[in-house]
Amino acid sequence: MQIDAYVVETKNAPFVQETLELDAPGPGEILVRVVGTGVCHTDMNTQSGDMPLPLPGVLGHEGSGVVEKIGPDVTSVQIGDHVVMGWPFCGECRNCVRGEHRYCERIGEALVGGHRLKGPKAGESGYTRQDGSKLSGHFFGQSSFATYSLALASAVVVVDKDIPLELVGPLACGITTGAGAIFNTAKPQAGESVVIFGAGAVGLAAIMAAKNTPATRIIAIDLHDSRLELAKELGATDTINSGAVDPVEEILRINGGPADYVLDCTGVISVIEKAMEAVGMLGTMILIGGAPVDASFSLDHFRTLWGQRVVGTLGGSGTSAQLIPALLELYKQGRFPFDRLIKTYGFNQIDTAIEEAGTGATIKPVLLLNTDAN
Ligand SMILES: [Zn+2]
Ligand SMILES: [Zn+2]
Structure with missing residues (x-):
């Protein structure tokens, strides 16, 4: 399917919107219609070449949205679920087995490999340009600076529908860290x-x-x-x-x-x-x-x-499945008002969002997409 995404062409190149082709979800994967995505220092560090993501690529790693499609064997989430896209992990290595997903022995590849971590198309990117060339995606298992994300079902956390979905993306990274x-x-x-x-x-x-x-x-x-x-x-x-x-x-x-x-x-x-x-x-x-x-x-x-x-500590240690629901429960009780850190921007305002985060005027920018959250 066609998606709109911000592509970074080379080291230090700007974020430029482009129409891309995104693969349908395969085994273990889901398609998420992105509603909000936080902008984090790691996106800028990747843009500037400090992270080893092969460029060109699609960044963004604090996304939340609605599940639109699920891969053939996915049972942990349903179409229509509201999700935060947490960090991906292999689920099989020594550290994953003992519940330390942040220290997955394949965490580097999982976050910034630019390709699928698992499944029959492991090692391949699901992102294709109009000229037929492949580019890096799957950034932190989501590349959420885009209208849609291809995420691993095992990495997302389902959130209650009475929580403002567009604000919860940063719980995937900066806030849980x-x-x-x-x-x-x-x-x-x-x-x-x-x-x-x-x-x-x-x-x-x-x-x-x-x-x-x-x-x-x-x-x-x-x-x-x-x-x-x-x-x-x-x-x-x-x-x-x-x-x-x-x-x-x-x-x-x-x-x-x-x-x-x-x-x-x-x-x-x-x-x-x-x-x-x-x-x-x-x-x-x-x-x-x-x-x-x-x-x-x-x-x-x-x-x-x-x-x-x-x-x-990386990502706050522990797991997305442990931290995100706990923080949302504290939020509901008024004990963790993370929404006070957030300022929202339109999807077209990424440069303004980055600039205002850089000056300290904004603490946590969140870009809004497809604003009909339901
Ligand atoms: Zn692992
Ligand atoms: Zn981050």
């Missing part, structure tokens, strides 16, 4: 402290999640006062503008000492090295933000002997 870092990796205990460097979509999701734990101190750090104000409304007990004061000195002052958990949502190496100074004995540094390819950092060896842990 922040929330999962708290729920699956930090797991703060009563009276513990959590410090979050970077109050963008991921950091603010972590703050909202931390408010749902017994942590008693939640400190947000950013350079934008507007984001710090929102952080406070969403659950931060204290905020620090690191452009105005030394963040570590402020953390020690506010917290009465170093912190139990420090989350880096910036991916900026100098921030990570500075943030380590705020981690206490038996404390944990959690790395979340994506740094440039091949980046490395150094730590004070003696301090890490103080029982410290440094741990990375």
Whole structure:
């Protein structure tokens, strides 16, 4: 079938709309009419060549929509279901078998291989140009900067129809990444402290999640006062503008000492090295933000002997099937208002959305498509 999609031709090329031919869903696959798709840093990192997706290709990986067709053997979803398209995984490797889908041993291929991960057409792209040439799709199992996505049934999560479908796409990536870092990796205990460097979509999701734990101190750090104000409304007990004061000195002052958990949502190496100074004995540094390819950092060896842990987390760890329904239930109860991070744009406004996310004016842009959600 014909779809409209944004294609990135080569490294650093713009997003250009193009009509493509998309294969019908095969075994294990479903066709999703995209209703909303978040725009994430990873899309821009892929556009700039920092991710190994072969170009040209169709990006977009925070999509939600309605199931229009299902492959021959699909039973886990029905036509008409509302779904969030989560991260794909092989389901067979050691880590998948133990329920750690984010650490699927084929996760690189699953997210940015540009072709089908599984099924009789594994290794082939389902996306074809008008001239008959193939291009990369299946980005994070969806390539959702398009009117339709070919997703794996095993990767989508069905959501209730009373939830605004156009807003839930970011639960596939950015929002679960922040929330999962708290729920699956930090797991703060009563009276513990959590410090979050970077109050963008991921950091603010972590703050909202931390408010749902017994942590008693939640400190947000950013350079934008507007984001710090929102952080406070969403659950931060204290905020620090690191452009105005030394963040570590402020953390020690506010917290009465170093912190139990420090989350880096910036991916900026100098921030990570500075943030380590705020981690206490038996404390944990959690790395979340994506740094440039091949980046490395150094730590004070003696301090890490103080029982410290440094741990990375991908996509919030856990599984889409675990995190997304939990976050939606918290949302319904008013305990996880992730919709406050979102600003919506028309599908044609992708450049504006990216620009406003870049300046900090928008925290999480979502492009709307096919706006009749039912
Ligand atoms: Zn796997
Ligand atoms: Zn993302």
